[in-house]
Each structure stands twice: as C-alpha cells, then as structure tokens.
C-alpha cells in the first residue's frame with residue numbers, strides 16, 4: 194500500500210503516542226492533533242472545533258485516540274462533522290470492551306460514540322480494547338500504601354498499549370472494516386492478584402481482601418462484561434509491565 198496521510202488525535206499521550214511512532218516507523222505520513230503546541234503537532238481542540246478543519250485537510254485516515262471523560266461524544270461529533278466537509282476520511286475509533294454491557298457513564302458515552310460513528314456515513318473501523326496496564330496499576334496503586342487493601346471481587350484483562358498500537362496501525366492503513374474483533378490482554382487475573390503484584394513491585398507486602406461491591410456496575414464487572422476471554426491477543430503481561438516500571442524507577446517501584 195502507498196503512503197497514507199493519517200491524522201492521530203490524542204497522539205501526544207498513552208496509546209496515541211505509540212500508534213504515531215508505529216505508523217511513522219512504517220513510513221506513513223502522520224499528523225498529530227493536540228490542544229498544546231509542540232514539535233510535530235498540529236494545534237487543535239475537539240471541544241471548541243479550533244484548528245480541526247485544517248488538521249483534517251488532505252487526510253485519508255483519522256485514528257481517533259483523543260478522549261475526554263465527560264465530553265467523549267461531543268469530541269467525536271466535532272470530528273465527524275469536520276470530516277464530512279473535508280473529503281470523508283476513514284475514521285478509526287478506539288473503544289473499550291464491554292461498553293455495551295457495563296453501565297458506567299464513560300462506557301455509555303463510548304457506546305453512544307460508536308453508534309454516532311457507525312451512523313455518520315463515513316468509512317469507519319471500531320476497535321475495542323481491554324484495560325491498559327497503566328490504568329490497572331493506578332487502580333491498585335493504594336496497594337503500596339495501605340496495610341490492608343480491600344479490592345472488588347472482579348477480574349481484569351490488562352493489555353499493553355505497545356500491543357494495541359500495531360493492531361491500530363494495521364487498521365489505519367487497511368480498508369474500513371466496521372467493528373472488528375475485540376483486542377484483549379494475554380491474561381485474565383483477579384483484582385486481588387493484580388493488587389498483590391502492584392504491592393510487591395513496590396517492595397511491600399500488604400494484606401489484600403476481596404470484597405463484594407453492591408450495584409449494577411460492579412455486577413456487570415463481576416460477570417466479566419469488560420473481558421474478552423476469546424481474545425488473549427496481547428503478549429506483554431502485567432508482571433512484565435510492572436517489572437519495567439521497577440527498572441525505570443517509576444513511582445517508587447523497586448526491582449525484586
């Protein structure tokens with residue numbers, strides 16, 4: 194396939210940065226949209242619409258990695274409307290496994306956004322992924338501080354953004370595919386095991402207690418609505434990720 198001109202929204206942070214690196218390494222011409230000025234960045238804001246038309250000009254594909262916890266659908270609406278005026282590029286959207294099963298506000302907004310994109314008339318691809326390693330680590334960061342840590346009786350399937358990024362790069366340079374198979378991490382682990390791993394990575398032993406949390410959101414999590422057991426795709430395990438964090442001296446983690 195020839196050179197594809199690609200815009201990556203959210204290309205300054207976790208997933209989008211790795212997607213951008215991957216695409217550039219493959220020789221693609223990539224623009225990054227960011228609200229803040231920086232090297233190799235096209236300034237723009239998907240909440241106000243500032244700069245979005247010019248960022249989209251001449252682009253064949255948009256990988257939409259930008260996200261806003263409270264305005265997820267509004268950002269996508271701005272992008273879709275501008276894309277319609279600028280030649281109808283292929284829109285690749287990153288979503289989360291279980292957005293249609295777990296009744297969390299952010300998940301509901303992501304599901305709404307999937308529907309908005311599917312109905313937009315633009316050629317599109319939607320990739321859902323499970324929880325990123327950094328998010329799971331943050332969830333259990335308290336494990337390194339408290340003597341006893343209560344954790345919900347749920348499981349997670351953490352995935353590394355370095356595993357998700359190549360899949361997105363392939364989708365971005367391929368034909369629009371609609372909603373594709375979920376992308377999951379290599380292992381499904383209990384929250385208690387993950388919390389223990391985070392505590393151990395920081396060189397401490399903590400008593401982890403599994404607790405049942407009431408409410409429909411936790412019921413959906415407990416039922417595994419956010420898991421993709423048939424898609425153990427990623428290769429980098431949570432243990433490997435924590436070990437790298439320890440090597441890098443991040444957040445007081447120590448190599449054991």
Ligand SMILES: NC(=O)c1ccc[n+]([C@@H]2O[C@H](COP(=O)([O-])OP(=O)(O)OC[C@H]3O[C@@H](n4cnc5c(N)ncnc54)[C@H](OP(=O)(O)O)[C@@H]3O)[C@@H](O)[C@H]2O)c1
Nearest residue numbers: 203205206207208227228238239240259260322324325328
């Ligand atoms: N984290 C997870 O566990 C997980 C799991 C599965 C799927 N996902 C999905 O993966 C995607 C990427 O997540 P992430 O964790 O990599 O995101 P992130 O690190 O939080 O980055 C968010 C990005 O959104 C951009 N952004 C926010 N508001 C913007 C606006 N108004 N205009 C333009 N850009 C804006 C930011 O760019 P600037 O600050 O440079 O403007 C930033 O680069 C999201 O759609 C998320 O839902 C996440």
